[in-house]
Amino acid sequence: MMMEGSRSSSSNSCFTCQTRGRTEWCVLTDEELKLLDKGKVSRDYLPGEVIFHEADACQGIHCIESGLVGVRKMNANGQEILLRLGYPGDTLGYRSMLSGDDHNNSAEALEPSEICFIDAATVRTLLTRNPTLGLRFLNHAATDLSAAEDKVLQSTTLPVRARFAHLLLVLKDRYGVVGEDGAMVLELPLSRQDMAAMIGIRPESMSRTIRSFEDDEIARFTGRRVHVRNIDDLIEELELAEGL
Amino acid sequence: MMMEGSRSSSSNSCFTCQTRGRTEWCVLTDEELKLLDKGKVSRDYLPGEVIFHEADACQGIHCIESGLVGVRKMNANGQEILLRLGYPGDTLGYRSMLSGDDHNNSAEALEPSEICFIDAATVRTLLTRNPTLGLRFLNHAATDLSAAEDKVLQSTTLPVRARFAHLLLVLKDRYGVVGEDGAMVLELPLSRQDMAAMIGIRPESMSRTIRSFEDDEIARFTGRRVHVRNIDDLIEELELAEGL
DNA sequence: GCAACGCCTTGACCATAGTCAAGCAAGGCC
DNA sequence: GGCCTTGCTTGACTATGGTCAAGGCGTTGC
Numbered sequence: 159m160m161m162e163g164s165r166s167s168s169s170n171s172c173f174t175c176q177t178r179g180r181t182e183w184c185v186l187t188d189e190e191l192k193l194l195d196k197g198k199v200s201r202d203y204l205p206g207e208v209i210f211h212e213a214d215a216c217q218g219i220h221c222i223e224s225g226l227v228g229v230r231k232m233n234a235n236g237q238e239i240l241l242r243l244g245y246p247g248d249t250l251g252y253r254s255m256l257s258g259d260d261h262n263n264s265a266e267a268l269e270p271s272e273i274c275f276i277d278a279a280t281v282r283t284l285l286t287r288n289p290t291l292g293l294r295f296l297n298h299a300a301t302d303l304s305a306a307e308d309k310v311l312q313s314t315t316l317p318v319r320a321r322f323a324h325l326l327l328v329l330k331d332r333y334g335v336v337g338e339d340g341a342m343v344l345e346l347p348l349s350r351q352d353m354a355a356m357i358g359i360r361p362e363s364m365s366r367t368i369r370s371f372e373d374d375e376i377a378r379f380t381g382r383r384v385h386v387r388n389i390d391d392l393i394e395e396l397e398l399a400e401g402l
Numbered sequence: 403m404m405m406e407g408s409r410s411s412s413s414n415s416c417f418t419c420q421t422r423g424r425t426e427w428c429v430l431t432d433e434e435l436k437l438l439d440k441g442k443v444s445r446d447y448l449p450g451e452v453i454f455h456e457a458d459a460c461q462g463i464h465c466i467e468s469g470l471v472g473v474r475k476m477n478a479n480g481q482e483i484l485l486r487l488g489y490p491g492d493t494l495g496y497r498s499m500l501s502g503d504d505h506n507n508s509a510e511a512l513e514p515s516e517i518c519f520i521d522a523a524t525v526r527t528l529l530t531r532n533p534t535l536g537l538r539f540l541n542h543a544a545t546d547l548s549a550a551e552d553k554v555l556q557s558t559t560l561p562v563r564a565r566f567a568h569l570l571l572v573l574k575d576r577y578g579v580v581g582e583d584g585a586m587v588l589e590l591p592l593s594r595q596d597m598a599a600m601i602g603i604r605p606e607s608m609s610r611t612i613r614s615f616e617d618d619e620i621a622r623f624t625g626r627r628v629h630v631r632n633i634d635d636l637i638e639e640l641e642l643a644e645g646l
Numbered sequence: 647g648c649a650a651c652g653c654c655t656t657g658a659c660c661a662t663a664g665t666c667a668a669g670c671a672a673g674g675c676c
Numbered sequence: 677g678g679c680c681t682t683g684c685t686t687g688a689c690t691a692t693g694g695t696c697a698a699g700g701c702g703t704t705g706c
Contacts (some may be wrong), residue, residue: 231551235645237559241551257544263551289533292540299543300501306550307475307485307507314557314602315481318663350684358558363663365685401479562693594654607693609655 170223170272171195177223180247182294190288197280203267209250212264216254218277222246225271226347230355231263240355242305243268245332252295253302255281268347313358320399321357322367323392326377326384336389344384414467414516415439421467424491426538434532441524447511453494456508460498462521466490469515470591474599475507484599486549487512489576496539497546499525512591557602564643565601566611567636570621570628580633588628 172195178184183194200223203209209220212231227244241263244250254261255278267273285292312321329344336342348356354364371377376392378385386392416439422428427438444467447453453464456475471488485507488494498505499522511517529536556565573588580586592600598608615621620636622629630636 231555233555233559233644234641235559235643239555239558241554253544253547256540257548259548262548285537286533289530289536292533292536293529296500296536296540296543299540299547300497303497303543303547303550304501304503304506306547306554309554310485310550310557310602311475311477311483313554314483315477315479317661358554360664361684362665362686366663369685397478399479400477561691604694605654606656606695610693613655 170200172198172274175223177221177247181221182249182252182291182298183221185290185294186284186288190284193287194276194280194284198274198276200272200274203271203273205267205269207267209265209267209273210261212261214261216251216259216261216278218275218279219252219255219281220250220265221274221276222248222250223272223274225267225273226269227271227273228266228268228352229263230266238355239358240352241309242302249295249298253299256295256299268352316396316399318357318359318363318367319370320396321359322353322364322371323395325353325357326386327389327392327396330389340388340390342384342386342389344386346382346384348382414444416442419467421465421491425465426493426496426535426542427465429534429538430528430532434528437524437531438520438528442518442520444516444518447515447517449511449513451511453509453511453517454505456505458505460495460503460505460522462519462523463496463499463525464494464509465518465520466492466494467516467518469511469517470513471515471517472510472512472596473507474510482599483602484596485553486546493539493542497543500539500543512596560640560643562601562603562607562611563614564640565603566597566608566615567620567639569597569601570630571633571636571640574633578630584632584634586628586630586633588630590626590628592626 172178172183172191183191186194198221203225209227210216222244224246227248227250229241229244229250230238231241232238244265250265250273251261285295312324316324326344329346329348330336330342333346334342334344346353350364350368351361354361359367368379372379375387376395377387416422416427416435427435430438442465447469453471454460466488468490471492471494473485473488473494474482475485476482488509494509494517495505529539556568560568570588573590573592574580574586577590578586578588590597594608594612595605598605603611612623616623618635619631620639621631
């Protein structure tokens with residue numbers, strides 16, 4: 159319904175792509191890169207726009223050039239979790255593509271994003287041409303798998319406060335500014351609902367958890383800005399729950 | 403009942419390995435197979451024996467020839483979950499091996515098992531020699547990843563009864579005998595504790611869940627044998643929780 | 647034989663987080 | 677301006693599942 163997008167694919171080439179160094183594609187030769195460049199289509203997405211839906215047939219993979227993407231998964235009930243955030247250089251949908259399944263999660267732009275689509279045929283050609291590419295994807299999958307298994311453990315063993323503390327600590331690396339005294343300011347790109355979905359709870363519980371952090375003077379939340387009095391409090395919250 | 407073990411590695415060759423067709427290794431050429439055969443060491447494990455621990459350095463990968471293996475993960479608190487079961491033909495520890503990390507879960511024989519160890523150097527050699535092997539692992543990783551993400555969703559959105567019903571439905575494929583009338587008998591290889599760990603609950607809750615299934619006449623549990631009155635009840639239990 | 651251990655079960659209790667319902671604030675639209 | 681919608685918060689209530697403590701039962705070992 160919008161079409162702010164449609165900057166043509168010729169305007170940004172894989173050769174000049176800023177994020178390529180961070181992607182799987184960095185192992186390609188010039189010739190292979192030409193193939194990739196020809197096969198890809200770039201497109202702009204506005205916040206809230208969906209890149210692909212769960213159960214859609216997987217036609218290829220997506221590569222984030224700029225912006226922020228949320229990878230979601232929902233059950234039949236309509237309950238949703240936010241599995242992970244996708245940043246420039248990240249690849250989306252490679253899992254389904256590689257195992258030949260339909261998409262089993264959905265991707266949605268959380269910020270204005272520029273995303274390349276590379277069709278399945280091109281990916282397959284490149285994979286057979288350049289074996290190193292497969293190993294890069296293998297690495298990626300291994301990392302994602304490890305993260306997913308951690309998440310399973312966390313969500314079954316840790317209480318909500320600890321999971322939230324952990325989330326803030328993870329987001330710190332990307333969005334946090336830490337001061338000398340251990341204080342931190344976070345400028346988050348996430349709504350409360352999305353934070354809730356990231357730790358697998360409902361919005362009401364998120365609200366209450368935030369409030370309990372404020373009551374305990376661990377942090378102050380104003381809009382999407384978070385002031386953490388002292389990072390150690392978050393770490394302590396985690397370790398407490400882990401029984402240390 | 404023990405020390406059947408220590409059959410030497412020469413006695414069973416990769417060439418005659420019954421399970422090879424089901425493994426990643428089925429794509430190897432004869433010459434590569436010879437390499438694998440020379441590099442591997444086979445060993446027998448008794449129930450309870452640990453194949454590798456979490457945080458151990460990953461020296462290579464393991465391949466299950468026979469038996470049953472549980473892949474576990476625990477948090478600092480000592481709480482444990484059983485991530486998945488490993489069957490003949492399955493590969494263990496490939497994730498850590500491929501991303502160069504230490505093991506981030508542990509593997510333990512649940513039944514007497516025969517397991518081959520293939521050292522990292524051999525794996526790497528084979529991976530560079532035969533690119534298809536990498537793609538096979540990639541596929542494996544993609545499958546595991548999908549399963550792990552499902553598990554995250556389930557453990558945060560489904561109540562215990564539904565998770566247990568789901569577990570029984572999964573175990574049905576391997577251990578169940580289903581009759582004409584929809585009744586089913588399962589002969590499980592798992593203790594109550596392990597079933598509890600598979601759905602991320604404590605043993606007490608497992609006990610109570612079992613009892614509630616018996617009270618509702620969904621199933622009868624005697625030791626490790628389960629009689630399910632009608633499979634549809636399990637499916638219904640699941641769908642009910644998913645809001646259908 | 648008996649003691650010790652591991653596994654499972656049960657009871658009583660409680661805390662955590664989900665549900666339902668209502669209300670508020672901010673932004674978009676006519 | 678008024679009217680929606682959407683996102684967030686709050687309250688009251690409930691249910692689910694965790695915790696703690698005790699006891700049963702079967703196996704193993706001395």
